Amino acid sequence: MNPKWKLSKTVAGTELPREPKYVREYSGKDPEHLAFLHTLPCAVKRFPLRYATRCAGELQAHHSTVGRGKSQRTDDRNAFPLCLRHHLEEFHERKGTFLGWTKAQRRRWQNDMSAAHAPKAEPSRAGGATR
Numbered sequence: 490m491n492p493k494w495k496l497s498k499t500v501a502g503t504e505l506p507r508e509p510k511y512v513r514e515y516s517g518k519d520p521e522h523l524a525f526l527h528t529l530p531c532a533v534k535r536f537p538l539r540y541a542t543r544c545a546g547e548l549q550a551h552h553s554t555v556g557r558g559k560s561q562r563t564d565d566r567n568a569f570p571l572c573l574r575h576h577l578e579e580f581h582e583r584k585g586t587f588l589g590w591t592k593a594q595r596r597r598w599q600n601d602m603s604a605a606h607a608p609k610a611e612p613s614r615a616g617g618a619t620r
Contacts, residue, residue, distance in 0.1 A: 517564030522608055526550050531572040532602045533586060542585045546573025551580065553599035569599075569606035 529535065531544045532551075550568040571580065579585035580595070587595065 517566075519565035519608075522565050523550050523568065525608075526568060526570045526606065529570045529606070531575055532569050532606070533571065533575045536602070536605070538586055540586060542574065542579065544572040544574060548572055549576045551576050551599075551602075553603045554596060566608055567603045569602040 527548050527550075529548075531548065533541050534544050548570045549572070550565070551571045552563050552565070552568045554563065575586060579587050583590065583595075590598075
């Protein structure tokens with residue numbers, strides 16, 4: 490059995506690539522939302538935590554683990570701003586402000602921050618009166 494048989498088909502002697510089974514409609518990238526996040530303060534500063542350290546470094550978008558599978562990055566709409574110190578040096582290394590937090594506590598905080606920084610849904614423009 491020819492391995493190319495499953496990947497392509499021949500039409501009039503010309504090999505054509507096979508059509509994809511599905512087309513991804515949303516890539517997960519939202520540059521406008523990322524630009525908006527860079528105008529906000531660090532999430533640790535905006536929502537103070539007990540024993541929080543001072544912010545340092547440039548802002549970075551932290552992509553939370555909301556709604557993702559293994560080895561997959563969530564889309565940009567689930568990101569929130571963290572300064573360099575809180576993002577790389579403390580959150581991912583579990584030091585400083587996040588010292589002693591369990592995985593469940595870190596995940597819950599990420600979910601709360603993602604919800605707080607999520608873009609607001611536009612009101613429906615569909616016809617009909619609401620009561």
